[in-house]
Amino acid sequence: AQSVTQPDIHITVSEGASLELRCNYSYGATPYLFWYVQSPGQGLQLLLKYFSGDTLVQGIKGFEAEFKRSQSSFNLRKPSVHWSDAAEYFCAVGGLRRAGNMLTFGGGTRLMVKP
Amino acid sequence: DTGVSQNPRHKITKRGQNVTFRCDPISEHNRLYWYRQTLGQGPEFLTYFQNEAQLEKSRLLSDRFSAERPKGSFSTLEIQRTEQGDSAMYLCASSSRGRGSAEAFFGQGTRLTVV
Numbered sequence: 001a002q003s004v005t006q007p008d009i010h011i012t013v014s015e016g017a018s019l020e021l022r023c024n025y026s027y028g029a030t031p032y033l034f035w036y037v038q039s040p041g042q043g044l045q046l047l048l049k050y051f052s053g054d055t056l057v058q059g060i061k062g063f064e065a066e067f068k069r070s071q072s073s074f075n076l077r078k079p080s081v082h083w084s085d086a087a088e089y090f091c092a093v094g095g096l097r098r099a100g101n102m103l104t105f106g107g108g109t110r111l112m113v114k115p
Numbered sequence: 116d117t118g119v120s121q122n123p124r125h126k127i128t129k130r131g132q133n134v135t136f137r138c139d140p141i142s143e144h145n146r147l148y149w150y151r152q153t154l155g156q157g158p159e160f161l162t163y164f165q166n167e168a169q170l171e172k173s174r175l176l177s178d179r180f181s182a183e184r185p186k187g188s189f190s191t192l193e194i195q196r197t198e199q200g201d202s203a204m205y206l207c208a209s210s211s212r213g214r215g216s217a218e219a220f221f222g223q224g225t226r227l228t229v230v
Contacts, residue, residue, distance in 0.1 A: 043223040105157030
């Protein structure tokens with residue numbers, strides 16, 4: 001069975017500081033990996049995705065993530081955080097199978113940004 | 116707006132009542148997913164449609180839940196005899212054919228409160 005672990009429930013960083021959100025996954029085949037962001041009371045917005053190829057992927061809003069197969073990780077990074085980045089971040093794993101691309105999500109990491 | 120649209124955005128209902136939510140996917144997307152998100156958790160998969168066919172249902176989808184997608188366009192999710200444990204955000208997502216099917220676009224969700 002596939003699963004996703006986000007070890008950090010809450011993270012607080014100062015505006016302008018760098019950010020890394022951790023994600024570990026378990027999946028029986030080559031995974032498709034995603035990071036989504038959710039503002040309070042809103043749906044999910046896709047930040048970036050990894051299907052294959054270059055293990056460092058660039059996304060929107062200055063985010064990037066690195067796929068490390070040996071560590072089963074897909075950590076999200078941003079070199080300089082803005083106050084507007086405060087939100088909940090979800091890592092997800094999926095793959096093409098009978099159930100289309102059913103996603104399994106981690107529990108999320110809530111990011112708070114200090115001025 | 117060409118994104119995924121969900122209605123209503125909020126629903127408050129008394130325990131035991133039936134409720135129905137609607138999802139309008141992106142028009143060219145043939146795959147549609149329903150997820151449920153409880154407070155402080157990541158979304159959990161409920162069910163998946165390819166065109167009008169419901170191809171997979173999670174065991175989270177009890178007998179009180181039913182989903183339809185007539186004509187492969189919009190979808191409805193009905194909950195009968197609601198219980199307080201049904202209180203959650205219900206998210207709809209859609210994706211296209213082929214490799215694009217791996218990328219799901221989410222609506223803003225319907226927040227259900229059962230009192």
